Amino acid sequence: MNHIARIESESVGQFNTKKRQFRRFSHSLQRIFTIKPAEHMRKAPSLLPVAAILALLSATPSPAPAETNYGSIAMNVARMLEGHHYSQQSFDSSMSQRVLDGYLNLLDFNRIYFTQEDVDKFKANYAETLHNYIVTSNSIDPAFEIYDIYRERVQERIDFVAKTLKETKFDYASTDVVTIKRDKLPWPANKAEADKLWLNLIEADLLSERLSDITKEEARVKKAEEKKAKAEKDLAEGKKADEKPAKEAKEATPEKEETPAERVAKRYERLIEQIDENEKEDIANFFLSCIANAYDPHTEYMSPQETDNFRIQMNHSLVGIGALLQSSEDNLAEIHGIVVGGPADKQGELKLKDKILAVAQGEKGEYVDIKYMKLNKIVEMIRGKDGTVVRLKVISADEPDINKEIAIIRGEVELKEKLANAELIVTPPLNGRTKKLGWIHLSSFYADMEGGTVSCSADVERLLRRLMAEKIEGLIIDLRGDGGGSLEEAIKLTGLFIPKGPVVQSKDYRGNIQWRDSENDRPVYEGPLLVLTDKASASASEIFAAALQDYRRAVIVGEKSSFGKGTVQTIIPVDRFMNSGLGMFSLNKPRAGHLKVTIQKFYRIAGGSTQLRGVVPDIIIPSLRDVMEIGEDALPHALPYDTIPPRTFTYATKVPLPFKELETRVKSRLTVNPEFQYITEDTLRLKERIDKNSVSLNEKERLSEIRENKARIETRKEARKERVQKLADAKTEPFTNFRLNLDNVDAPGLTEESKFSEEDTTGMRLAAKEDEEDEDIAADDKKLLPFGIEPFKLESLYILSDLIDLDGNSPKTANTSEIKKPAGS
Structure with a gap:
């Protein structure tokens, strides 16, 4: 298994980068029709998204491409897939259908631009012959033809929008609804049916803008009233009035507000501009991705720029x-x-x-x-x-x-923001005494792709040794949102916590089974350990969590399961196959890109695969994502689950960890914790919304829903204020947090979290956000949580404290002669 270099980094959704970028602009007009996880979860957005890093890449400026033969690239990619992919499936007529379906879904995921007449023609022409164009004729002309028709259909819809906005008046009193997700519905039958659909889409978009204006105005009025009331109160109490708001209001020059129709029209105009920006290379890139994705969700074609971005992700x-x-x-x-x-x-x-x-x-x-x-x-x-x-x-x-x-x-x-970092947390008295707890954040299993010194396991070890020097009693490894990365790093990181032994198994298409061992003679850290996962924890994260679970080394805490990616990829330059006498004389090789192809499946040392099923935590914490279609099993063409024989290994402890007692304590806290009651309520509402899959076009109904939701938020806000005040009145001791990163890990002192700036965290000075009020609201919301700690994190600290107390009388290390095979998978 030495040739397995890395497992790619993945994120929620697991579609390749170009698909996400393409859909972002092609669906920009449908904001109210998309259920976005970000709307329901308090998760800070990345401050340094790889796709947005500009002027930062390491390669020589790419020359303007010569007349690149994309058909030849496609033919080579298809042949490479046949020879290297785990499934060993021929690139035949069945793949033609998959590629065509994937390409149509990429261009028109919500099925609002093409008509069924278009799709029927595409299928009649290419559903069973697309592979011949690619392999026999070295051509991807069908991809360009379909894209040209797509561009025409988008322009037709934009023209229809402009005409409708000019000629049609909506009263927003309709009893109609609009379907949110249409990816499972048929395309509109013809242009007339498309017009009917789009009348509703336009009305829904206009209504969304109207509702936004109404709620903004209501918020403005409320804020003004609160300021007036405060000023009157200050005056009554003899306080000097704050002149700053009045001065700012006087100096501010209000900008002319765009109407809802103007905003909608502008977004459509920008949409066609963005589509027209796509050059021939971009369109070929989309199609080549669909060829790769036809084999499985994690097999991807990577353009030269995407290869650079991948290297940046891994190297930081x-x-x-x-x-x-x-x-x-x-x-x-x-x-x-x-x-x-x-x-x-x-x-x-x-x-x-x-x-x-x-x-x-x-x-x-x-x-x-x-x-x-x-x-x-x-x-x-x-x-x-x-x-x-x-x-x-x-x-x-x-x-x-x-x-x-x-x-x-x-x-x-x-790039520092995504590097491993840590916290030293001093708790108030939990179960009778204060404790020092360590918390290590790892957002990816990064490593230098060129064999350099960048290593997440080395970084984690530095942070871990500092935490141990500070006498921590327990440790949490936070892998929430960690989509994976280097397999080597996953093995090395596991070795910091387990005795020497097997970590992961793998199987190739021939059925050959191999395994990888931890090389450490003994663990660096042997104390109480929690590993946190969620639905976005994938790949290398799952290897690490599964190994520690199988060894009885850690308690896994998280959402119902991790992502479920149990496959291994390798990256192959396409131009490697252009020197094989296949007639590539017209091909511009530097633009050929790379193929990231699935070559193996990996398995737990207990024998089961993480494919589709993921890692099921020992302690499950409720989450909104429990009802969302997130995970490997939600992706097309995912490889199946299977098992292989278990390895022989030594448990880390003589007796199982105290899962039942921990679960009893967790349940007793969650049932009385209002924050988790809120999550349960919101999950039920979200599931109802997902199942309903539609939104009303009636303004009164929608406004009522918005106000009901705002009232719920305000009620919760007041309840939180009361709870926080009770903690203050009871003079409850706080949690004290110190922050560690790779810059200060060896410093003599510790830096309190309150003194750790955003610049310290990201290594970057950032421009002020346009809406500072939103930032203030987020900061205020955090203050309204007990101890200022989000619920999942606080409960994790309680669980670790329980584990420390329960672990006090347990045998620490298994007898080395006691060899075990865990039952099941």
Whole structure:
């Protein structure tokens, strides 16, 4: 199994990056028709999304592609899939159907642009012959043909929207509903049926904007009333009035508000602009991805840029200028963040909120205008080799009337936000005494893809040894949201906590079974241990959690199960197969990309697979995601679950961990904890919404629902205030948190969490968020939770405290002669 280099990093949804990016803009008009997990979970968004890192990549600027033969690339990809994929399935007519279905779903996931007439023609032409175009004719012309028709249909819909917005008046008193998810419904039969569907879609989008305006105005009025009441109270108590709000209100110049119709029209206009930005290479990239995904969800075609992004994810470092960009409202690339200590930061001239107008290579290269250019194209223009110069022409944020030119020497940039970090938590008296607990956050199993020194297991060990030096009594490894990464790192990390022995098994398509052992003679840490998982914990996370569970080494706490990805991928450059005499003379090899292909399945040492089923926690905590379609079993073409014989290994403890007693204590707390009662109530509401799968077009009904929801939130807010006040009145001791990262892990003192800035966490100075009020609300909400700790985290600390107390009288280590095979899988 030495050739297994890594398991890819995955996230909720598990669709490849290009699919997520494509759907993001193609569905931008359907915000009210999509149930988004983020709306129901308090989870901080990433401050450094890989897809948004611009001017940071390490490769040489890619030349403008020659006439690349995408059909030849597709033929090679198909042949590579036949020869390397675990299923060993031929690329035949059955694959033609899968590829076509995947491509149509990629372009029109919610089935609102194509008509059934279109789809019937596509299937008649290509459902059983697409493989012949690819393998025999070295052609992907059908992909371009279908895309052209897709583009026509989108333009027709946009024209229809413009006409409808101009000519149709909606009264929003309808009894009709709109289906939220249409991916299982048929396409509209023809243009007339599409028009009927789109009348409802337009009305729903307009209604959404109207409701947004109404609720914003209600919030504004309420805030003004609260300020007035406070001012009157202060006046009555003889306090000096706060002149700042009045001064700000007087100085503020209100911008002209766009109408709902104007906002809807603008979004549709932007949609077609984004579609038109896709070049031939982009369209080919979409289609090549569908070819790969036809084999299983984790087999992907990766363009050169996606390969760079994958390397960045794994290495957490790159060569560039150290600037994070995002699109501004006027379609310019705006500086959203600057990496502290990076090339741009050291050069000093580039500022947050500066907007880039043009980019030039070297000290004398011509400037290229980048306005309206796709962000990923700007990436390719700004990235380059270490030590080379890139010049930017920017609009200064401080002086908008002045354009300035900035030359920056590219260099290595470390991305710190996703690196392992830790907390030392001193509890109030739990079960009679205070405790020191360690908490390690690991967002991915990162490693240097080129064999360098980047290693998540080494980073975790540094943090762990510091926590042990601080005399922690128990430890939590937080793998929530950790989509995986390097298999080698998963094995090394497991070795920090178990005696020497097997960690994971694997099987290839021939049925050959291999296993990997931990090389550590003894664990680094042998104390009480919890591992936290959720539905987004996948791949390497599942290997780690499953091994510790099988060894009786840790209590796994989390949602109903982890993601369920039990497959191993390797990355192969497509151009490796272009030297095999297959007639690739016209192919631009540097643009050929890579194939990430599933080559094996992995298995627990107890014999069962994590494929589809994931890792089921020992202690299950209720979650909204319990009713969502998240996980391997929700993805098309997922490989099946199976088992292999277990390995022989030594338990870490003589007796099983005290699961029953822990579960009894957890249940007794959850039944009286209002926060988990709220989760249960919200889960039932969410399930009802998902099952209903529709939204009303009646304004009164929708407004009533919104106000009912706001009232529920306010009621909970008041209840939380009362609970927090009771804790304060009882003079309950707080939890004390200290933060550790790889910068301060060896420092002599400890840094309290309150003194740990966002810059300390991310290694980046970020531009202020546009809506600071939302940030204030989030901060206030945290203050209304007991001890300011979110419910899952607080309950995990209680469970660890219970484990420490129950573990006090348990035998710590199994006799080395006591060899066990856990029952079951």
